[in-house]
Amino acid sequence: MPELPEVEVVRRGLARWTTGARVEAVEVLHPRPVRRHTAGPDDLVARLVGARIDDVVRRGKFLWFELDTGEALLAHLGMSGQLLLEPPDAPDEKHLRVRLRLADREGGALQGRELRFVDQRMFGGLAVVDLLPTPDGLPGGTGGAPPRAAEGHDDDGVPRLGVPSSSRVPEGVAHIARDPFDPHLDDAALLARLRTRRSGVKRALLDQDLLSGVGNIYADEALWRSKLHGERSASALTRPAASRLLGDVRDVMAEALAQGGTSFDSLYVDVNGASGYFERGLAVYGREGRPCPRCGAPVRREAFANRSSHSCPVCQPRPRSASGR
DNA sequence: CCAACTACCTGAGCGC
DNA sequence: TGCGCTCAGGTAGTTG
Numbered sequence: 339m340p341e342l343p344e345v346e347v348v349r350r351g352l353a354r355w356t357t358g359a360r361v362e363a364v365e366v367l368h369p370r371p372v373r374r375h376t377a378g379p380d381d382l383v384a385r386l387v388g389a390r391i392d393d394v395v396r397r398g399k400f401l402w403f404e405l406d407t408g409e410a411l412l413a414h415l416g417m418s419g420q421l422l423l424e425p426p427d428a429p430d431e432k433h434l435r436v437r438l439r440l441a442d443r444e445g446g447a448l449q450g451r452e453l454r455f456v457d458q459r460m461f462g463g464l465a466v467v468d469l470l471p472t473p474d475g476l477p478g479g480t481g482g483a484p485p486r487a488a489e490g491h492d493d494d495g496v497p498r499l500g501v502p503s504s505s506r507v508p509e510g511v512a513h514i515a516r517d518p519f520d521p522h523l524d525d526a527a528l529l530a531r532l533r534t535r536r537s538g539v540k541r542a543l544l545d546q547d548l549l550s551g552v553g554n555i556y557a558d559e560a561l562w563r564s565k566l567h568g569e570r571s572a573s574a575l576t577r578p579a580a581s582r583l584l585g586d587v588r589d590v591m592a593e594a595l596a597q598g599g600t601s602f603d604s605l606y607v608d609v610n611g612a613s614g615y616f617e618r619g620l621a622v623y624g625r626e627g628r629p630c631p632r633c634g635a636p637v638r639r640e641a642f643a644n645r646s647s648h649s650c651p652v653c654q655p656r657p658r659s660a661s662g663r
Numbered sequence: 664c665c666a667a668c669t670a671c672c673t674g675a676g677c678g679c
Numbered sequence: 680t681g682c683g684c685t686c687a688g689g690t691a692g693t694t695g
Contacts, residue, residue: 339689340689341689370672399689414689414690416672417672417673417688417689433673457672458672458673458674459671459674459687459688460673461672461688461689461690536665536666537665537666537667541666546690553689643688644668644669646687665695666695667694667695668692668693668695669692669693670690670692671689671691672688673687674687675687676684677683677684678682679681
């Protein structure tokens with residue numbers, strides 16, 4: 339269940355170890371994870387072999403390798419995808435889908451490791467796509483490389499992940515909104531748009547065309563922090579309440595990132611196969627029946643859009659009607 | 664433009 | 680031992 343913090347952990351590992359490396363060979367072991375590459379697996383391999391990785395960039399839950407060919411290797415982890423850096427003699431994972439052999443970059447920091455895409459449920463995938471100019475002309479994603487990236491924290495303690503080296507985004511990602519860690523996200527415009535939505539506020543948080551990177555876990559956690567039920571109408575939020583909610587989204591994701599992300603099992607891991615530790619920081623998600631950390635009431639689980647929502651029945655009362663108050 | 668729904672996938676867990 | 684069911688859920692595509 340990788341959401342923005344988990345994808346960013348992976349991006350950092352990939353940027354550290356693969357920038358400057360050249361792709362020597364590619365093996366596609368299952369067609370489904372490359373389905374978004376419409377020209378087929380052979381074409382994907384041909385476009386990758388010989389290319390050099392210049393940068394690793396992220397927007398929301400999408401990440402991509404900028405290549406010196408002018409194209410990008412676009413990756414989405416879906417539900418269960420992993421990008422692992424491993425020695426070539428490591429045994430194949432049960433759900434290994436794509437193997438990329440990388441040549442050592444100068445200095446040998448990569449030490450001949452393989453980049454492997456492993457994905458049990460195959461909701462994720464890889465594709466080689468064109469890079470297109472961003473509509474607003476601003477840099478295209480979050481999490482770029484030096485020298486211009488100035489990783490650190492702003493006054494709110496929120497990670498500012500730097501500016502990517504290009505002003506382009508991969509084809510097919512243009513409709514994905516900027517994410518809460520993107521230095522170019524226009525908060526005021528986002529909040530104004532959020533407050534025009536007629537749907538419940540949780541549904542709006544999960545809309546990747548409005549704000550990207552938020553999934554079911556961090557939506558529930560941010561709503562708990564803001565003491566809002568997810569079915570409250572987005573359009574009925576006051577401006578300060580909407581602003582606080584965005585702040586809570588940023589806070590919970592920043593805390594999760596600092597802990598290496600959230601892991602419930604071995605499905606989400608960093609490039610070295612290690613799990614994050616934020617599960618212990620979760621207040622409501624996956625904690626049905628256990629006490630709300632704020633008031634002690636047992637956490638409630640409700641059906642929501644073919645999945646589940648978790649909330650505190652006392653801190654987050656259901657709205658009186660669908661219109662939400 | 665917006666909202667709501669479904670298909671796509673596999674494996675763990677459970678009742679019988 | 681195994682069958683059938685439910686659940687996990689991000690995204691693309693379709694429908695209204």
